Amino acid sequence: MKLTVIGCSGSFAGPDSPASSYLVQAEHEGRTWSIVLDLGNGALGPLQRQVDLADLDAVFISHLHPDHCVDICGLYVTRKYRPGGAVPGQLDVHAPSGAADRFALMYHGLEHAGMSAEFAVHELADELVTTLGPFTVTSYRVNHPVEAYGFRVEADGVVLAYTGDTDATPALSPLLAGADLALMDSAFVDGRDDVQGIHLSGRRAAEAAVTAGGVGRLVLTHIPPWNDREVCRAQAAEIWSGPLELAAPGGTWTLGGADGPSGASEDGTVEVDRAAGLALWADYRAVHPALPDEGEPPVECFGDSPALADELIAFVVDGPKRATAGLVAAYAADGDPLPRVGAHWVACGGDGQPRVVLRTHELRVGPLHSVDAQFAWDEGEYDRTLESWLDGHRRFFRRECERIGAEFSNDLEVVFERFSIVWPPELAD
């Protein structure tokens, strides 16, 4: 079972993400089955990068707040007005009571039949079990100001639990228990949001996962743009000692599969779109014909997961990050040459799409412990202190060592690289 984050911005679309929407796919009887959990503002756009909308097998709407359902209107248009004729049949939409009327109202002026020719709307209920293809989806009524559900999705012997919007409630235990991955609302910040009965905080999400028991991996989501994401992570980490991540658009996780249903795979790796990266490179080369020929540049992403890649590319594109650090041993293990001063590389986001062309202008190889405060500052992540740089990079390098079968130490050789953005022109330094 594969989970792809389409949108994860809490309560409204953010500058970097649509509102809530998650694509869940599994192979069954010779084809890929695709269901969507929520269709919040803006989700329909990037959803089309992942799946042909006519191929969706069902939509599950957790509740009727716009940030979870409003893009159903666009989906209706794609089914009804497609050139060459409407998509045949009705798409199953599972949603809270009154959903069909609400959808028709959102699409003001719709005739009496509403969207009934396009959608078969089925009303959810607490502990209702819906089966389709490889999926068994159990809905649990959760704790939100309107009728709202969380979804426990089972397929291939693995479990994905999605809370939708909720505050703490006993229903979270059967929803989450034993889930390989728990995708949990963490919109509220402890100490800032005291109101009850609307959203979890990172800490309350972690407490619910611990109470339920057997949760393999905690992914915090529905974080609004006005939150400091790292505060949410830290509040959860006070309680939760297992794998903990923040959802980011384009992030994927594969549960079970080839390794058997023993739990989540690693984060999901980023598959870079090398052709798109080389196209961006060609655009840059076309306006800089005098540059020496250096062959095709590497097309890479920062970090080792879609979520981290997205977080770090944002520090480059929107922030001050102009340096990066990598293990010499990892370059060797991956068969990649070390960077060269004056050479270029294409950096991608967590969706594998290229964002910028970077040019390396300074390199130093030295032991991990030789990093200094200026380099940490230039790496431009989080609070930019040496302390947080060491903390974050020790964790990252430990994962890298595990991946390549090396032993971690503070003497590991590290490539300290400073770079500038050279393309596209609107982002270039």
Ligand SMILES: [Zn+2]
């Ligand atoms: Zn919401």
Ligand SMILES: [Zn+2]
């Ligand atoms: Zn809501």
